[in-house]
Amino acid sequence: MLVAALAVTGCVEATTEKPAEKDSVPPPVPVSAFAASNNSKIQDFLAVVRRMEPVARRECRRRAITAKCNFTILIDNRKKQPANAFQAxxxxDQPVIVFTRALIQETRNQDELAFVLGHEVAHHILEHISKTRDSALEGFLVGGLQAAVKGGDAKAIERAEQRSAFIGIRKYSKQYELEADALGTVITAHSGYNPLRGAQYFHRIPDPGDKYLGSHPPNAKRLQVVRQAVSKL
Structure with a gap:
């Protein structure tokens, strides 16, 4: 459960697939390795990265409490991976941002790519991984203590620890997504892209609704936050 708090999923909810054997999973590839690609979407992504990287680094150093702002941007080139982006x-403790090839291919323009990248950059600047980890650890400890006080055996305590850690991970998840949307909008705009056009990507992904302990807020709420952030620019 605590390990799960080390990665923050991005604009879409990742689907769960059976994990491959460790040695058979190729690592994500640095964007520089795709410089000679003849794929137009990949070239669009490279153009977005080149333009946004210095803006992201500058914004990170200006806002972050700890200036760990050397972003590494990678592409998960596996064909069967679902459309997703995440920050780790x-x-x-330097930020790593991974885009799956499917997400890059699914976008319709550079503004959408820029908005997703800005969102993931914002997760790091706002320190959402460390905050989520702390919340998970707090839940883990409190849940285990409560189960022990009630006289639970080792298995009951372990179940309580895992359940409470999961609640800790999800407790602020929706709030963090909205915070990343707002700051990501600013980073996208400062990079010369149109965040309103970029956020149109939300119209094409499944709407998670407003589920209890869901990982993402409703798409309509996210669009509203983007519009509010744009109105302040």
């Missing part, structure tokens, strides 16, 4: 941290 490397072993030096």
């Amino acid at each position: 941290l490397d072993d030096k």
